[in-house]
Amino acid sequence: MSKGEINLGFVHEKNYWNINGRVEAETFAQFGRMMFTNPDSMQMMEENFPNLYKEVTETIERKMK
Numbered sequence: 001m002s003k004g005e006i007n008l009g010f011v012h013e014k015n016y017w018n019i020n021g022r023v024e025a026e027t028f029a030q031f032g033r034m035m036f037t038n039p040d041s042m043q044m045m046e047e048n049f050p051n052l053y054k055e056v057t058e059t060i061e062r063k064m065k
Contacts, residue, residue, distance in 0.1 A: 031056045 004014040016022060031052070034041045046053040 027052070028056060028059075032060075035060075 004012065004017050012022075012026075031045070034045065042053070
């Protein structure tokens with residue numbers, strides 16, 4: 001989400017972030033990673049990012065049908 005400005009150990013090349021939809025794709029990917037590897041983090045996501053939490057969880061539920 002920092003478009004390559006913040007490096008916490010895992011990083012894409014800066015030009016990766018110039019491609020349309022990458023931030024959205026990475027947000028969805030990281031949300032899924034958190035959901036499956038650290039389910040307790042979902043409460044923090046819901047409290048801090050309620051709109052994102054709702055949108056992503058509803059999308060996942062629709063895809064699972």
